Amino acid sequence: MPRTPLRELKVIVGNENVLDHPVDLATYEYDACLARQDPLAVVFVRSTEEVAAVVRVLARWGLPFVARGCGTNLSGGSLAPPGGVVIEMVHMNKVLSLDLANRRLVAQTGIFNLDISTALASYGYFYAPDPASQRACTLGGNIGENAGGPHCFRYGVTSNHVLALEVVLADGEVMWLGSKEADSPGLDLTGVFVGSEGTLGIATTAVLRLLHLPEAVKTLLVVCDSLEQGGNTVSALVAAGLAPSTLEMIDNLTINAIEDSLACGFPRDAAAVLLVEVEGLREEVLAVGEQVTTLCRQVGVREIRVARDESERAALWRGRKGAFAALSRLAPNYLVADGTVPRTQLPVALRKIKQVAESHGLPVANVFHAGDGNLHPILLFDSRDPAQHERVVAACRDILAVCTELGGTISGEHGIGLEKVGAMPLVFTESELRAQHLVKEAFDPGGLANPGKLLPSTSELAAGQSDQSLGRRDRAEATTGFAQKGALHA
Amino acid sequence: MPDRQGYTSGEWASSPTAEQQQVQPDHPSADQTAPPVLRPTDENQVAALLASASADGTALAIRGGGTKAGWGNPLRRLDHILSTEELRGFSHADADNLTLSAAAGTTIAEARAQAEAMGRVLPLDPRFPSRATVGGVVATADQGARSAGYGGVRDVVLGVRAVLADGSVVKFGGLTMKNVAGYDMTKLFVGSFGVLGVITEVTFRLLPRPQSQCLVILPLPSYPEAKTTIARILDSYLQPLALEVVSRGSGETPYLLAGFAGHPAAVARSVREVKDIHPAPPEAILSDSEAEALYEALAATGPAGTVAGTVGTRASLPLSRVIDLVEAVERLAAQHGLSLAFRGNAARGMVDLFLGLKEQKASTSAAGPSGATSADGPSGATSTDGPFATTPADPAFAGTRAAHLAACLSALRATAVAWGGSLVVTQRAPLLPPSFDAWGDPPSAVIIMRRLKERFDPQGVLNPGRFVGGI
Numbered sequence: 001m002p003r004t005p006l007r008e009l010k011v012i013v014g015n016e017n018v019l020d021h022p023v024d025l026a027t028y029e030y031d032a033c034l035a036r037q038d039p040l041a042v043v044f045v046r047s048t049e050e051v052a053a054v055v056r057v058l059a060r061w062g063l064p065f066v067a068r069g070c071g072t073n074l075s076g077g078s079l080a081p082p083g084g085v086v087i088e089m090v091h092m093n094k095v096l097s098l099d100l101a102n103r104r105l106v107a108q109t110g111i112f113n114l115d116i117s118t119a120l121a122s123y124g125y126f127y128a129p130d131p132a133s134q135r136a137c138t139l140g141g142n143i144g145e146n147a148g149g150p151h152c153f154r155y156g157v158t159s160n161h162v163l164a165l166e167v168v169l170a171d172g173e174v175m176w177l178g179s180k181e182a183d184s185p186g187l188d189l190t191g192v193f194v195g196s197e198g199t200l201g202i203a204t205t206a207v208l209r210l211l212h213l214p215e216a217v218k219t220l221l222v223v224c225d226s227l228e229q230g231g232n233t234v235s236a237l238v239a240a241g242l243a244p245s246t247l248e249m250i251d252n253l254t255i256n257a258i259e260d261s262l263a264c265g266f267p268r269d270a271a272a273v274l275l276v277e278v279e280g281l282r283e284e285v286l287a288v289g290e291q292v293t294t295l296c297r298q299v300g301v302r303e304i305r306v307a308r309d310e311s312e313r314a315a316l317w318r319g320r321k322g323a324f325a326a327l328s329r330l331a332p333n334y335l336v337a338d339g340t341v342p343r344t345q346l347p348v349a350l351r352k353i354k355q356v357a358e359s360h361g362l363p364v365a366n367v368f369h370a371g372d373g374n375l376h377p378i379l380l381f382d383s384r385d386p387a388q389h390e391r392v393v394a395a396c397r398d399i400l401a402v403c404t405e406l407g408g409t410i411s412g413e414h415g416i417g418l419e420k421v422g423a424m425p426l427v428f429t430e431s432e433l434r435a436q437h438l439v440k441e442a443f444d445p446g447g448l449a450n451p452g453k454l455l456p457s458t459s460e461l462a463a464g465q466s467d468q469s470l471g472r473r474d475r476a477e478a479t480t481g482f483a484q485k486g487a488l489h490a
Numbered sequence: 491m492p493d494r495q496g497y498t499s500g501e502w503a504s505s506p507t508a509e510q511q512q513v514q515p516d517h518p519s520a521d522q523t524a525p526p527v528l529r530p531t532d533e534n535q536v537a538a539l540l541a542s543a544s545a546d547g548t549a550l551a552i553r554g555g556g557t558k559a560g561w562g563n564p565l566r567r568l569d570h571i572l573s574t575e576e577l578r579g580f581s582h583a584d585a586d587n588l589t590l591s592a593a594a595g596t597t598i599a600e601a602r603a604q605a606e607a608m609g610r611v612l613p614l615d616p617r618f619p620s621r622a623t624v625g626g627v628v629a630t631a632d633q634g635a636r637s638a639g640y641g642g643v644r645d646v647v648l649g650v651r652a653v654l655a656d657g658s659v660v661k662f663g664g665l666t667m668k669n670v671a672g673y674d675m676t677k678l679f680v681g682s683f684g685v686l687g688v689i690t691e692v693t694f695r696l697l698p699r700p701q702s703q704c705l706v707i708l709p710l711p712s713y714p715e716a717k718t719t720i721a722r723i724l725d726s727y728l729q730p731l732a733l734e735v736v737s738r739g740s741g742e743t744p745y746l747l748a749g750f751a752g753h754p755a756a757v758a759r760s761v762r763e764v765k766d767i768h769p770a771p772p773e774a775i776l777s778d779s780e781a782e783a784l785y786e787a788l789a790a791t792g793p794a795g796t797v798a799g800t801v802g803t804r805a806s807l808p809l810s811r812v813i814d815l816v817e818a819v820e821r822l823a824a825q826h827g828l829s830l831a832f833r834g835n836a837a838r839g840m841v842d843l844f845l846g847l848k849e850q851k852a853s854t855s856a857a858g859p860s861g862a863t864s865a866d867g868p869s870g871a872t873s874t875d876g877p878f879a880t881t882p883a884d885p886a887f888a889g890t891r892a893a894h895l896a897a898c899l900s901a902l903r904a905t906a907v908a909w910g911g912s913l914v915v916t917q918r919a920p921l922l923p924p925s926f927d928a929w930g931d932p933p934s935a936v937i938i939m940r941r942l943k944e945r946f947d948p949q950g951v952l953n954p955g956r957f958v959g960g961i
Contacts, residue, residue, distance in 0.1 A: 101721065102808040102839070124725075146670045157668060159677065160645050175934045181806040181911050182642060182838045183631070185929045186958040187686075187939045191644055191677025195670050215727035239586035241609070241698025281727055283755035340666040342587040372667040373587075412668035420671075427671050431658035435946075436673050442941035454672065 005061040009043050009085075012053045017044040028086050031071040031078045033419050034335060034383060039080030042068075044088045048166055048174060048204040051087060055202070056172030058085055059448060065170075066450040067202040069110060069138030074336055075417025077144065077197045081451050089140050092204060095119055103210045104163070104180055109140030109203050113147075116208070125210040128155035131413070132321040143203050146195030148413040150320065153371035154245035154279065155211065157413070159194040166205035167193060170449040180207050192439060197415050198450035200443035214245075214279035218289045219307035219316060222274035222296050223267055227251055227354070227366065230272035231347035233299045234370040237276075238343045242291055247371025248275040248320055254367045254378075257326040264319030265312065270302070274370065275320055323367040324378070331363070331380035337396050339403030340412035343373045352402045353377045360395040362388075374412035375403065400426060416454045424456050433461055525551070525568050531576045533651070533659060533690045539572060540688065541657025543951045550951055552684035554595060554626030557618040560802070560918040561630060562683055563928045566955030574625045577690055580604055582665070588696040589648065589665050594625025594689050601694075610696035613640035617789050625689045631681030634789055638837030639731035639751065640697075644680045651691040652679055655947040665693060678942075684953040685961050686946040700751035703731070705781040706764050707774040708746040710735065715769060716746060717813045720836045722767045723748060724809065728760050735816060735834035736788065744816070744832075745773065747788075749781065791833065791844075800846040801895060802917025805906045809839045818905050819843055826894040844917065845898060847891045892921040903930055932959035 010018045019025060019042040029038040040063065045051045051067075058065050064084035071078050080086050092110035099105070100123055107116060113134040116127045130149035131137055141147070143165065148157045155161075164178035178190035193200055224230040230249050237247060250258070250273050255266045266273060274296075278288045293304055307313040319326075327334055341349045350366065357364035357379060368376035379395055381388040400410040404426050411420060424433065436455055443449070528550075530536045543550050549567040553559065554574050574594040580601075582591035585608035592601045598612070598619035605612040615636035616627045626632075628650065631643040640646060649663025662675035679689055710716040716735065723733060732749035746768075750760040765772060776784055805815055812834045819841075823830040829848045834841040899922075903913040907930065915928035932939075936959035943950075943961045955961075 099808075100725075101810045103724075104808075146674065148668050152668070156641070156645060159674060160641065175937070177935050177938075179806070179910065179912070179933075180808065182637075183804070183806040183840060183912075184933070185912050185914050186933060186936065187942060188631075188644060188677045188681055189935050189938055191674055191680070194677075195674045212725070212727065235586065238588065241588075243698060280729065280752075281756045281759060283759050284753050287753040287755055340668050342584065342589065342665045343667075344584060344587045369668075374666075374668050407665050409664060409666055409669050409671045411670045412666065413670055415670055416672065424672060429660070431654070432660045432662065432672075432675075435654060435658075435660050436675065438945040439673050439675070439678070439942065442938055442945055445941075 005057060005063055005085075006041055008057045009041065009054060012057065013043055013045060013050055018042070028068070028071070028080070028088075031073040031076060033074055033076040033079075033417065034333065035076040035079060035418050037079040037082060039086040040083055042086045042088050044091055046091045048168065051168045051202055051204050052172045052174050054085075054087060055168050055170065059171050059446060062446075062448070064448045064451050066198050067140060067144075069141040070112075070136050072133045072137040073141060073145065073417060074338070074414040075411070075419040077415050077417035077450070077453050078141065079418065081453075087202065089138060089202075089204075093138075096205065098123075100125065100210070102180070105208045105210055107139060107206060107208065109138060109143060109206055111139050113137050113139060113142055120210065121213070124213050126213050127208050128152070128161050128211055129158045132324065134321070139206060140203055143194050143206060144196065144198050145413060145415040148369065148372065148374065150246040150248050150275075150277075150369060153247050153369065154243060159191055161209045162190060162194050162206055163209055164207040165190055165193055165203040167201045167203050169201040170444040170446055178207070195415075197417060197454045199440060199454050201449050214281075216280065216282045216285040217245075217313070218278045218285050219313040220274075220276040220278075220289065220292060221266070221305040221307070221316060222276055222301050223270045223303040223305070224272045224274065225302050226271045227350050228347050229299065229301065230274055230370070231350045233274060233296055233301060235344055235346055236295055236299055237292060238371065240291070240295055242288055242295065244276050244288070244292060244371065245279040246275065246277040247369070249273070249366065249368055249370040250275065250320065250323065251366040253330070253363065253365040254323050254327060257329055257365070258319040258323055261326040261329055262319055262322050264315040266316070266319055267303075272366075275316055320367070327365055327367075327378055327380065330365070331382060333381050333383040334365075335379045335381070335392050335396055336414065337375065337377045337379070337399045338411045338414035339400050339408055340372065340374045341403050341406045341408035343371070345406040345408070346370060346373060349375060349402060349406055349408075353399050356395055356398045356402060360391045360398075362391060362395055369412070372412065373408065397423065418453060421452070421454065421456055430461060437461070525571050527571045527573050529573050529576045533577070533653060536572070536574075536577070536653045536688055536690055537657040537659055540653050540655055540951075543570070544655050544657070544947075544949045547949050548951060549954050552629070552688055552953055554623030554629075555597065555618070555621035557622045558626060558630050558632065558916065561914075561916045561928070562918075562956040563960075564918070564924065564955070565953060566960070572688065574623060574688065574690070577625070581691060582693065583608055584665070585609055585696075587665060588698070589693060590696055591649075591691055591693040592624045593691050594623060596624045598622050598624065598627055605696050606699075608696070609699055611699050612694060613646045613697050614643065614694070615640060615785065615789060617791075619786070619789055624692050628680055628692050629682060629684050629689055633838075635732040635734045635747070635785060635833070635835060636749065637835065637840075638733050638749075639729065642838075644677055646694055647676055647680055647692055648695050649693040650676050650679045650689050652687040652689045654687040655949065655952055659690075660687070663693065667695065683957045685943055685957045687952070702754040702757050703749065703751035703778055703781050704757050704761050705732075705776040705784055706748045706750075706761055706772050707776070708748065708764070708768045708772050709770050710744050710746050711770065712743075713813050713817050717810075719746065719768045720813065721810070723764060724837065726763060726767070728763060730760075730837055732785070733835070733837040734788070735812065735832070735836060737830065737832045739829075739831060746836075747784070749785070788833065791831065799919060799921065800844055800917060801899065801915065801919045801922055803843045803845070803899065803902070803913050804916045805841040805843065805902070805911060805913045807839045807841065807906060807909055807911040809836065811909045811911070812836045812839060812841055814909075815841050815902075815906065819845075819902055822898045822901055826898045827891075828895060828898055839911070842916070843902070845895060846919075847895070847921075892923065895919075895921065896923050896926055899926065907931075929958045936961075
């Protein structure tokens with residue numbers, strides 16, 4: 001029987017853990033961005049050893065791969081490379097050890113983000129990064145994207161909470177980066193690996209830093225008369241040195257979408273609301289809560305509501321975290337831009353984004369991490385209309401340009417993926433892109449780990465291209481993928 | 491209230507002004523003659539120097555204030571010292587966005603003063619802030635007592651500008667709290683010890699200035715009590731800015747310093763709770779400027795540069811092992827007849843140890859025992875009183891004592907490694923055998939580190955040999 005990569009993979013993980021039928025593969029041809037790409041195969045893995053064995057086979061056959069959790073990626077980073085294999089991590093979802101005395105948890109990376117904090121709650125600890133998709137997204141995906149979340153305003157992003165990683169490199173070699181300790185000798189490879197979007201290898205196990213749950217939490221809903229007032233309030237709160245744990249903004253369009261689908265108690269007539277949360281010692285929460293209230297009144301907001309109990313608080317968060325899903329009621333498709341700006345520039349950024357959306361004739365919703373200056377303008381459209389599709393891509397590019405002009409950047413937490421790879425020259429010079437290629441080469445000289453994502457290719461650099469189209473290669477690459485697959489199956 | 495000097499003027503602690511009196515740093519180098527010092531005044535000059543060094547294979551030692559010159563291994567080769575001290579000032583300061591960009595040669599003290607003037611706090615607490623530079627502190631990721639609240643250097647740096655070995659200028663990260671465009675190259679430069687490029691500017695995130703702060707000083711009559719108190723503070727709702735075990739020397743038991751900052755009511759509550767947790771009453775409670783002064787004095791503990799007779803090391807450990815290591819080192823120091831000072835950061839799992847030769851007090855030669863002279867500082871620098879000044883006069887005797895020191899350090903390193911940690915040399919005394927690697931056995935990921943070094947600095951001209959695994 002001739003050897004083929006698929007047969008070899010089946011020997012490693014068993015027939016039942018390799019999907020290669022087109023119907024099965026269809027489930028894996030998309031993530032949460034607009035692009036699509038069918039994989040050559042999907043391989044379910046259950047241990048680091050299996051990942052290493054699978055990757056060694058792929059390396060021998062020269063097949064590119066991507067590790068995938070639950071496909072919540074918003075920039076196309078978890079789509080298969082053309083002709084490549086998806087390594088599905090969701091079965092690697094175990095907590096391997098919990099060391100409360102040292103504030104460490106070791107887990108496999110296929111675990112759901114929310115499951116980590118749920119497992120910890122009864123001990124009085126938590127894992128800080130809490131992306132809105134935390135019910136469905138995996139730790140590995142969070143590591144790949146350096147995920148944030150509403151609470152990173154106070155606690156920082158994923159890279160601030162991941163101390164060490166067990167990784168499988170693209171040649172199948174397994175090694176640990178970092179250590180359980182806060183400081184370990186050598187270059188901070190963990191820091192570089194977090195946020196590398198699967199292009200440096202596959203993280204299979206992670207050592208996480210745990211935090212003690214706060215003693216008290218106060219949740220405020222600040223109702224604003226205009227989006228600009230909301231932006232001004234955020235800038236004022238940050239400038240006053242008040243440090244709430246979250247500072248989220250939700251605009252009118254989003255509020256109504258949330259209320260239509262979830263009925264969480266947001267005021268439908270508000271131009272925007274700020275969801276502000278203060279955490280810490282009782283005394284701190286009381287004092288800072290009052291300072292926030294005073295300052296919001298000075299800015300002239302319409303109303304300040306305080307969540308009276310845990311169920312009111314939970315309802316507000318259910319609304320915030322369900323916002324993207326709720327918006328899908330309004331249009332068949334949406335595109336989330338993910339630019340960041342210095343917090344002082346928020347009011348300007350919001351005004352300019354509105355202008356951009358209007359100039360392209362697109363409705364835009366805003367629900368975002370205002371305290372971090374991380375905008376999420378959501379452009380609503382119908383991808384069946386090619387003209388709308390073109391307009392949305394152009395509008396997104398213009399929005400990212402607005403962010404970079406204001407001193408910000410093109411992605412705060414959703415990653416570059418496929419979607420924004422063409423926009424990288426907006427923020428990086430050729431030298432800076434070349435330096436990043438040196439990192440890629442040091443980890444993955446063969447170029448098999450999620451190629452085509454995050455970095456424009458070296459050939460594009462050499463050609464001096466600064467193609468700023470948002471890297472929309474879906475159909476063309478899908479065709480290539482099919483062709484290659486056919487050849488490999490033969 | 492006792493004089494705060496009581497907490498810093500032990501056998502091993504330097505006086506607050508001693509930082510300026512320390513022996514001038516020698517760069518760790520196999521070369522016995524003082525190499526010429528290059529002092530670029532702007533980034534373009536740095537770029538030109540690096541491009542030409544790469545072109546003709548000139549080995550460069552990268553230096554800021556020279557306070558950590560004894561950190562790491564002696565350079566394999568050294569032709570010139572590249573000093574960043576002339577790169578100074580602030581290109582960006584935005585109080586409302588809580589961001590500050592400082593040129594690499596700016597001292598930490600200057601950057602702190604700038605943040606202070608903005609009504610903010612620079613969340614860095616490295617050793618020797620009056621001489622240590624922004625670039626040096628970021629390149630070594632040196633963080634001290636207040637890292638319990640501030641986090642590591644990697645957590646407070648938002649962006650870096652650097653010149654790579656080929657002379658190209660790069661900028662990564664920036665003014666935003668979140669940035670996932672491309673690789674997190676900023677992390678690669680933090681703690682890279684100058685082996686990948688020369689940092690020319692750093693952007694920090696600032697913190698709001700706390701309305702009040704307090705330091706509680708608790709006596710630690712026994713280590714089991716210390717462990718219990720620390721564990722209970724860490725497992726409480728309290729959020730210490732610092733939680734540090736500090737030696738006093740002269741056979742006295744160490745003390746525990748618990749620092750808090752924030753709203754006055756929250757700070758007061760924290761102090762009350764710490765008093766409730768600990769079985770013995772506090773020796774002192776310092777607030778605001780007094781607390782600040784003690785932090786400063788702690789940061790000036792131990793010698794700067796290369797000093798005869800003293801080895802500084804930093805152990806990284808699980809939190810629960812900090813007191814265990816302190817106990818182990820006290821036992822080993824007594825066994826080997828060495829003097830000892832330590833600071834154990836119980837919230838970060840980091841212990842700074844200073845081990846030295848006792849007795850044999852003798853005047854040191856200006857040049858130090860290695861014969862190496864200060865590269866650029868005033869020659870004839872004198873050492874201070876105390877153990878740092880101790881120089882073994884008799885070579886045979888010195889050999890024995892040095893062997894004791896090396897044996898003690900090896901045992902400590904083995905202990906730290908067995909607990910999952912590490913021990914690195916932060917203060918290399920000339921009497922330490924050259925075979926004693928400053929970093930210990932490299933981790934398996936050193937393969938990747940070497941590949942990065944080969945790609946970023948193919949001629950091997952930046953701090954050759956100083957870092958982990960001979961990088």
